[in-house]
Amino acid sequence: MRSALKIFLISTFFFLPSMLFAGDDTPLVVAGNTIIADIAKQLAGDKANIVSLVPIGMDPHNFDPSPADIRLTSEADLILVNGMNLENWMVNLIRKTGSPAKIDTVTKGIQPIFTGRFSVQVDPHAWLDPVLGKTYARNIANSLSDLLPNHEETIQFNLMVFLDLLEEVHQYSEEKLQEIPENRRLLITSHDAFRYFGERYDIPVKSVLASSPDAELTVKDMIELTEMIKTSDVRAIFPESTINPKLVNQIARDNKLIVGGKLYTDSLSDPEKGAGNYIQMLYHNVNTIVAAFSGEKPKAEYSIWKSDFGDTLMSLGILVFLAACFLWMWFNVKTQHGG
Numbered sequence: 001m002r003s004a005l006k007i008f009l010i011s012t013f014f015f016l017p018s019m020l021f022a023g024d025d026t027p028l029v030v031a032g033n034t035i036i037a038d039i040a041k042q043l044a045g046d047k048a049n050i051v052s053l054v055p056i057g058m059d060p061h062n063f064d065p066s067p068a069d070i071r072l073t074s075e076a077d078l079i080l081v082n083g084m085n086l087e088n089w090m091v092n093l094i095r096k097t098g099s100p101a102k103i104d105t106v107t108k109g110i111q112p113i114f115t116g117r118f119s120v121q122v123d124p125h126a127w128l129d130p131v132l133g134k135t136y137a138r139n140i141a142n143s144l145s146d147l148l149p150n151h152e153e154t155i156q157f158n159l160m161v162f163l164d165l166l167e168e169v170h171q172y173s174e175e176k177l178q179e180i181p182e183n184r185r186l187l188i189t190s191h192d193a194f195r196y197f198g199e200r201y202d203i204p205v206k207s208v209l210a211s212s213p214d215a216e217l218t219v220k221d222m223i224e225l226t227e228m229i230k231t232s233d234v235r236a237i238f239p240e241s242t243i244n245p246k247l248v249n250q251i252a253r254d255n256k257l258i259v260g261g262k263l264y265t266d267s268l269s270d271p272e273k274g275a276g277n278y279i280q281m282l283y284h285n286v287n288t289i290v291a292a293f294s295g296e297k298p299k300a301e302y303s304i305w306k307s308d309f310g311d312t313l314m315s316l317g318i319l320v321f322l323a324a325c326f327l328w329m330w331f332n333v334k335t336q337h338g339g
């Protein structure tokens with residue numbers, strides 16, 4: 001119930017700009033996921049209304065668009081897609097709405113990594129490598145400049161600032177990840193999302209599931225994974241924000257691994273959880289990986305504590321209020337009877 005309310009609030013937050021600006025001349029840019037939407041926001045500022053169809057915390061591989069998504073897509077001036085087979089549902093959505101928007105693929109120019117399970121399967125998560133993030137930013141800046149020729153200078157200036165931030169996070173990642181001893185370097189995650197990241201920073205990767213979270217786990221996969229864990233000195237396994245952590249927890253128990261902090265791969269986090277924008281998300285993932293590899297247990301998330309504590313406080317408050325009401329009524333009845 002609480003999560004349904006949360007999804008409603010987040011969706012409202014994401015759609016609010018388009019509701020507020022509906023009717024004005026500001027162009028509408030629709031992105032497939034929160035990461036692409038954030039890069040576009042950093043570059044366009046208030047010159048465009050930018051919305052992500054997939055809300056925070058939801059899986060962009062498999063998404064069921066709502067009537068509001070259909071309306072947004074049909075009204076869009078520009079649609080930004082990741083491509084590399086990430087959002088096949090969007091192809092159907094665009095076809096269904098007959099949207100006249102320009103459709104740009106933001107991974108243009110990136111050499112895809114094939115996942116090896118089937119030769120046609122591509123890892124779509126190129127954004128997890130900050131150096132490739134620069135290609136995303138350049139492509140998105142070009143698309144926005146075409147859409148907003150009067151603001152090209154502002155967009156190009158914002159792009160320069162953004163590229164510097166990406167270079168900083170890349171340098172930081174390189175430095176921090178080098179601290180991990182070579183025999184411990186095996187990054188095991190829920191789904192196959194870290195190939196570009198692993199290649200950039202020389203970290204072998206292994207996933208419980210394939211490139212899409214809805215892939216089936218086979219016995220062969222499980223044996224292969226257990227073997228890799230045994231032959232390395234790896235200490236941690238990582239859950240991801242958009243995927244049920246059950247399997248990761250099970251593998252951790254069976255192999256005596258630490259369950260590392262949650263990684264944000266396919267979606268940004270709520271702003272208070274430290275991965276509220278793309279740059280923060282890149283820092284968060286590197287810090288979480290390095291901490292777990294050095295044997296640190298993840299800290300309990302403040303927001304969980306906060307929400308549980310908040311709920312307990314609220315329940316106590318209601319109880320105290322009800323008790324006070326009851327006492328007041330009882331006192332009144334008693335005084336009337338007494339008088």
Ligand SMILES: [Zn+2]
Pocket residue numbers: 061125191193211212213265266
């Ligand atoms: Zn993914």
